[in-house]
Amino acid sequence: MTATVIDGKAFAAKVRGQVAEHVAKLKEEHGITPGLAVVLVGEDPASEVYVAAKHRQTVEVGMASFEHKLPADVSEDALFEVIDKLNADPKVHGILCQFPVPDHLSERRVVARIDPNKDVDGLSVANAGLLASGETGLVSCTPLGCLMLLRDQLGNMSGMNAVVVGRSNLFGKPMAQLLLQENCTVTIAHSRTKDLAEVCGRADILVAAVGRAEMVQGDWVKPGATVIDVGITRIPHPEKPGKSKLLGDVEFGSASNVAAAITPVPGGVGPMTIACLLANTLTACCRSNGLPEPEGLTA
Numbered sequence: 289m290t291a292t293v294i295d296g297k298a299f300a301a302k303v304r305g306q307v308a309e310h311v312a313k314l315k316e317e318h319g320i321t322p323g324l325a326v327v328l329v330g331e332d333p334a335s336e337v338y339v340a341a342k343h344r345q346t347v348e349v350g351m352a353s354f355e356h357k358l359p360a361d362v363s364e365d366a367l368f369e370v371i372d373k374l375n376a377d378p379k380v381h382g383i384l385c386q387f388p389v390p391d392h393l394s395e396r397r398v399v400a401r402i403d404p405n406k407d408v409d410g411l412s413v414a415n416a417g418l419l420a421s422g423e424t425g426l427v428s429c430t431p432l433g434c435l436m437l438l439r440d441q442l443g444n445m446s447g448m449n450a451v452v453v454g455r456s457n458l459f460g461k462p463m464a465q466l467l468l469q470e471n472c473t474v475t476i477a478h479s480r481t482k483d484l485a486e487v488c489g490r491a492d493i494l495v496a497a498v499g500r501a502e503m504v505q506g507d508w509v510k511p512g513a514t515v516i517d518v519g520i521t522r523i524p525h526p527e528k529p530g531k532s533k534l535l536g537d538v539e540f541g542s543a544s545n546v547a548a549a550i551t552p553v554p555g556g557v558g559p560m561t562i563a564c565l566l567a568n569t570l571t572a573c574c575r576s577n578g579l580p581e582p583e584g585l586t587a
């Protein structure tokens with residue numbers, strides 16, 4: 289292995305430290321405590337784990353955490369009533385509804401109900417449009433986390449070829465916008481892309497969010513590229529019965545022989561997602577109070 293392994297876990301801890309520092313200052317100087325509300329519908333075990341991690345880290349940085357657990361069969365009206373209350377609550381600066389939601393609900397309609405100024409997932413049409421127009425809004429947490437890792441690793445990305453594999457509203461599209469803002473030449477590839485290996489092979493920055501375990505092989509990677517692996521697939525552990533193992537979208541072993549730098553799974557992008565959720569909540573709080581926002585924690 290020749291590549292630098294990018295330590296997302298350590299970087300996320302650093303980001304949370306910066307958030308905590310700014311939160312302490314807000315409390316001391318202005319008597320304001322940023323608050324994050326997480327809405328969870330149903331009892332998906334993976335979602336429960338994520339929501340618990342979000343709660344713990346929110347409290348750790350000194351912010352207020354509000355959890356709303358709703359039954360799997362909750363009506364849209366009842367869910368919207370909860371969201372409306374959170375929209376109107378001055379103690380709440382960020383609102384996140386954990387996805388996926390049960391089939392009878394629409395993620396699009398849920399997102400549309402959240403006040404864009406509190407939409408810390410950056411998923412609303414308003415925030416997507418602001419990002420696409422180069423204006424200030426809230427940026428989806430995972431792309432923001434990847435941007436922070438890339439800035440730290442590469443500094444100036446101007447003129448580099450960036451390939452994002454994946455075109456979701458949650459990740460691929462905002463990631464491409466952020467790379468464009470960094471003056472990269474950006475290609476968005478997806479499941480219908482012809483000769484995906486060849487397209488990936490041109491990337492100085494390769495961001496893989498295909499959603500298929502270990503699909504991106506080492507021989508798809510340009511020597512010296514920076515590889516960001518956004519995939520997480522949980523499989524039963526091959527050696528430890530009853531345990532699970534996480535796989536990325538990149539075949540780490542072969543890719544790390546070719547890339548200059550690569551994020552591992554776990555311990556890469558994943559921890560940055562929650563750190564950026566806290567950063568976005570702080571940013572939303574500062575903006576809603578007309579206070580200067582934290583430096584280095586926004587796009």
Ligand SMILES: Nc1nc(=O)c2c([nH]1)NC[C@@H]1CN(c3ccc(C(=O)N[C@@H](CCC(=O)O)C(=O)O)cc3)C=[N+]21
Binds near residue numbers: 534555556558560562
């Ligand atoms: N409205 C909404 N916003 C989200 O941002 C959102 C969501 N719904 N639904 C689910 C996905 C997934 N997600 C992750 C967060 C942290 C890790 C994370 O911390 N991963 C660790 C390991 C975690 C483990 O061991 O299971 C790592 O990669 O090192 C992963 C994935 C946020 N999501």
